[in-house]
Each structure stands twice: as structure tokens, then as C-alpha cells.
Amino acid sequence: GIRCAAKTLNLPVHLGDQKETKTKNIDAAVESERNLCRLRHPNIVRFLHIAQPEPATVVVFMELLDGPSLERFIDNQPLDEPKIRDFSEQICRALLYLHSRQPPVIHRDINCSNIIVCANNSRIKLIDFGLSIRLEQIVSRHSSFPEAPKGTLNFMAPELLGIAASECEQYSRESDIWAFGCSVFQMASGTEPFSKVKSFWEMARHLERSGAPALPDGRSAELRDFYSRCTARDRRERKSAQELLEHEFLARKSNSQR
Template sequence: MLFANPEPPDEDNEPFVEVDPSGRFGRYSELLGSGAVKKVYKAFDQKEGRDVAWNQVRLRKFSADPSVISRLYSEIELLTTLKNDNIIVLFHFWKDSEHSTLNFITEECASGSLRDYRKKHRHVALRALKKWSRQILEGLEYLHTHDPCIIHRDLNCSNIFINGNIGKVKIGDLGLAATVGKSHEAHSLLGTPEYMAPELYEENYTELVDIYSFGMSLLEMATMEIPYSECASIAQIYKKVTTGVKPQALNKVNDPELKAFIERCIGQPRARPSASELLKDPFLSDVADCDET
């Protein structure tokens, strides 16, 4: 039987375009999302009978630096050990040498990314933003206090996902996460320019770069505008970020407490609070109990 011993599907009944080596996971052609590094497809877990997401990284993009491929592979292996309610679950991964891809299977969040969800629901109360924020910070706290410390490095609303029926938010797209030692310092440049902390450009940073990205993500949630959308190029974004010029979207945040909270998150590294400290911030005190019913 299929569930007892998964086999590659009958194409007439199961229109999979690809099946993992074990035969458990089948990929459909439907694209759930696409970014600079990977594409995410709708897929099915034949063993457990559930929808999943099939993430695919084209390794050719990193062919100039084989060490990046090696690090990416080993870091994803580490991510299989992570267990937190606000982190997307990673079920399985493998390298397809023939097609030069790295594939990993994660849980699928039914409502998609927080960016798309926010666009669909334009009237969201401040309380909802606070609930989403608390869950994101709880996920970051777990990553940052993990041994070894894990830095996401590419946090933004396109890789924060939500199950809208219960308001559950989960951090995903951990394929570019960096694991660092006791010094909590990392030394490579990756990320999405609009959300990258200034010290990331210097390639000498700590987990607090994720707090900066979280602040920019919260700014996007509040304004439904990508930070620095007034810039016409990455070079312009780089110049503004590295010289301390804040995005124009910040001027559109009318609530003074929300604006102050965002400004704390995107402040200078030495003044930037940790995820644990932000969870204790008075701004989030009225949603301390985040369990949804």
C-alpha cells in the first residue's frame, strides 16, 4: 500500500513532477514562492498524508565558491534538529548531484507569507501586529540562544509564514542561516538589502542583525511598504543604510509607541536589544499570552 511503502506515483493519478530519493515526498509544479536563492513548490508527504513545501536551491549560483555549498548543506543538516513552535519544521533534505540542486522539505503554512497575508488583509489592528511580533521574537530567541547560536541573516516578511485560521506565525527560509561559535560573530555577506543591518555590509556581525531585520519587517507590516522603496538601486539602499538614513516609510507610522519600538530594533548594534529583551518590552506586555484560541 502507498502509505506503508511509498513508491514513485502513477503519473496518471498523481501529477508529481519530481519525487525525492526515498519516494516519500512528491513535488507538484505549483510554485508557492520564489526568491533570489531558492524556489518553493507545493508538495505532498505520502507517508503522513499531508501537504508540505518543497524548497529547491540551485547550487550553480554558488559554483564560484564551493565552501558556500558545503556550509549551506551542513547548516541545513543542523536545522533538522531545531524544534520550536515559531520555526518552520524541516522534515528532510538531500542533494541532487545530477540536477545540481539542494532540496529540503518543510511544513507548509496554509496562508502563505506574512507579506502576502498582510496585503490581503489591509485593516489589521495594532494588537495583531503585536501578536505577530511576539511570535517572531520567540522564534528568534530560540535561534539566538541555541548552542551553537544560529543567525537567520535573511529575515523579512516574505519568509515569515502564517496559518491565518489560528494566527500562528513561523519563521522560515532558514537555508541561509549561519551557525556561530561562542563569540557570536559571523563573517559573510548574504541577505535582502532592504532588511540588512549596516554591520552586515561590513561582514562582521552578531545575531543582532536579525533584530534589525525584524524591525524592518515590523515596519513593513505596519505600512505595507517595503523599506527603502524610495531607492532606485541597491547602491542607494547601501548608502542610506551605512550612513544611518532611516527609510521614509518610518514617517508613515502614526502610533508613537510602535514607531519607538521599531526604532529600538533598527538602532546601532550596541544599542540594539536582544530578542529576549524585546519580549520584555512594555510595548508587547498586553499580548504576553500569545496562545491563540
Template sequence: MTFASSDPSENDSEPFVESDPTGRYGRYDELLGSGSVKKVYRAFDQEEGIEVAWNQVKLRCFVDDPAMIERLFSEVRLLKSLNNGNIIKLYKVWRDEKNSILNFITEICTSGNLREYRKKHRHVSMRALKKWSKQILRGLVYLHTHKPCIIHRDLNCSNVFVNGNIGQVKIGDLGLAAIVGDNHIAHSVLGTPEFMAPEFYNENYTETVDIYAYGLCVLELVSLEIPYSECDSIPKIVKRVSSGIKPEALDKVRDGEAKTFIMKCIGNPMARPSAAELLRDPFFDGIDDDDEQE
């Protein structure tokens, strides 16, 4: 005979709205974020006793776009193979055939994305900005030296996530990433226009497009302005980028050292340093690795 629990604390527990097929992960109704492709909910790993993120993609939205579905599966396969302290970890993935939904569980970053976090905390020292920037670079070094090389292709502050209590940042949203061969060359035109390097439009580029985007991430962190926000349309952004016109936000950077560092990142692709070289840049002098959280 089964008796109902008399423990009154159970009535206070937050209910799961669904669980994964194994029963290990339970999803709450709280939406953490929503994008053009997926929704992310707060969830709980009952085996480890930790909160996680439950990512949910309705595949029926892309029934006429098999390339998009393949891209989503590519993100999941890619995430599953990665293991780095500055890259979002993937724990589990499964497909709900009945409801045509792709589900995957990732680690949760408690403070959301870096763009919103920076907007919320406007008074931040240059030292703190350098710590965040250095951690993003560490993630890029991992991706770019991975065998085979991985180009993120959509790096921007909304795709970097924060654990604010320990000052930790991690690169996420690898849905547009490209795995390239030994020549490190990719060809598709994909990404967020404000952060896309000029050579993207020639459809012949390498991982240095991530360095360009990274430089603009640093610019956004320092200036509190999204690059090319002076443009009111995507065609205008594309025209300025293709013409080599730098974003107006660069003129608002008063710190000479930061401006020099950003210019290194967004210069001629042949002259751009690698992520590993940038880690050794004088810009990070005094920012020790033991400051970083793994």
C-alpha cells in the first residue's frame, strides 16, 4: 500500500513541467531566454543536485528548411565534443519525435549574457573588463587549436554568458560554427552583421573572423555601445564594413591601450594576431591566469 507523504515541505517544492526520458532532468516553467531558433528554460539535474539550462527547439518550425535542422544538430554534436572552462558544457541531448522537439541540457550561467550583464553593471573597472576579455580569448584559443579547427562565426556579447558571482564568462551558441580542415578556410556568409569581418563577404575566410568579432566585443564592453549602432539598416552596416569604415564607437574609447588592442583585432586579416598571440599582449599585463575561473 502506498501512502501520501505527510511532509508539508513537499507542498512548497517547485513542480517540474516535464522531465527527460530518464527522469534525471526536470524542467521548470521559468524561461531564461528566447531567440529566433530556441527557448531556454531553467531546469534541475536531480542526480548532481545542480541547476541546468534546458534548451528546446521546435523542429516543425524548420520542416521546409532541412539545412537549419542540420545546423542545429551540428551545434549539439559540436558542443558534446568540447571540454573547456570557457565554453558552455553540454550534458545530454535527445529528440522528442512525438512533438518534433530537439532538447538538450547545458550548464547554466546564472547571470545571463554578457551584453545584458554589462548594461546592468555600467560602473566596471578596466581590470574587470580585461578579465572577461581574457576568458573569451581562452575559449577562442581552445576552438581555434581544436583538431579540426572550429570557427565560431557568430561571436558577440549576446553569445557570451556570465556567472557573475565568480566573474566567469563562457562562449556559447555555437549554432553557426564551422569545422574546417587543415587550410582553416570557410566559405559561407553567416553571422551577426555588426560583428562580421569584411572578408566574410568575399566568402573566403579563416578563424581570424572570430578575432575581428572579438575585437568588437571588447569595443562594446569598453564603450557600452553595440558597434555600428549609428546605422539604421543592415545594408548600411554591410556597406560600411565592406568599405573598411570603423564603427563610430571606437572614437568614444578614451583608454589608449584598449583602443590599440581593439585596432589590432579589427585590422587587416593578414595582420590580425591569433587568439594565442593576443593572450600574450601587453593589454593583459597584470591579469594573471589564477584570476581566471575554470
């Protein structure tokens, strides 16, 4: 009796894969992702059930949210700084909750199309936790055809593209923070970062050469510094969600509400 959204994930199966091994690993991955159904936070979509009708098919049931994506809300027009501050604080609080779980929950696909603006444009919620990315990583790890990193290209951290000092090329809390920084860029500029880049290799070259794009003119020093702390090329230099919540750009909102 609950209206919900359902998303079906069809995982790629290649000839030559060890079926028994792959099925076992997919089953284990799906079981671990059922932890998403235990998440309870005002800025995170409710996961209601994860079903696996077939070994390579997963269906995710989530609460149905009424509102546009942040990308549609922006609609190619920059947001003012109070709105950027408000939305950024909510996203940071959601990330702090996820990243503080044991084990940490990594979103893996933060971008403005995976953030819903609801409750009279005052509350945002993260959706679509990159479950397909996680499961395809499991598939590729046991496949004779390994694939390039999955995700939204313009929001992928340098280390996922093999750039910058990093001991691994996997999704992490730091890669979530980078993607959040890219969402801040879109809120501040009205456009995606590297909006004209279309290929994996072209994106890698851009990031290696110049890192994250600069915010447009007219933005405050506090916002610029906040953005730079999300998008350090070396992931070890990026700030955590907790540290970002204590940053002057977001602290200004808390001070104004006292």
C-alpha cells in the first residue's frame, strides 16, 4: 500500500565468466547493500527493499519523492549564495551521516541529478546511491573484460581516473567529497564542471593539467575557499564532511540563525 519508486539494475554478463563464482560474489554484494534499508536521515531517500529476482537482476524500491532534481532546479541559472549555503549544509550533513557509519557508506554517484529538491524547495535529499556502480565493480573484478570506472564523468574524482597520488583507484569518502564540490560548482555557475568534455581520456587530461575549474567571478572568498577544500587534486588534502560543516562558509548560516 505504499507508493514507491522502483529501479531495475541489469548487470552485464560476459562469455568466459565463471558463473558460479560471479553469482556468489553478486549475491554477497547485494546482501551487503541491504544495509541501505537501515539508513534514516532527513536528507537521504528511504530505501524500502532490495530484491534479486535473478542472479544478474537487482530491483531497488525507494520512497517516491515529489520535486525536481537539483539539476532541474538550477536550470542553467546560478543560485544565490544563501541557497548554495543552505543546500550545501544539508548535503554535508547527509555525507557526515553516511561516512560515519560502520562500515562507511559511500554514495559513489553524487551529482545534481541525484539530489532531489522537495518540501517547498527548502529540503534536499540524496538519491541513487550508485548501487549499479558497486555491483558492476564486483562483476568486472571477476570478469575477463574489466571495464573503466563507472559514474558521472564530470563529477569523477582524479584518483578514479588514475590521476594524483593515490594508493588505489576506488570510490571513497574523499571521492564523494570531490563530487559534492562539483555539485557546488554547478550551483554557483549554473553549468556542470567540464561541461564540454565528452570522453574519459579527455577528462583525465583536463584534470591532470588544471584540476577542478575555477568558480565564476563575483563569488565570495568564503565560498571559493570552501569549494577549494572539496576539490583538492590530492584526495588526502580534501576536507571531511565534519570539517566542511565547520567551515566559515557554512558557519555563517549557523551564526545568522542565533
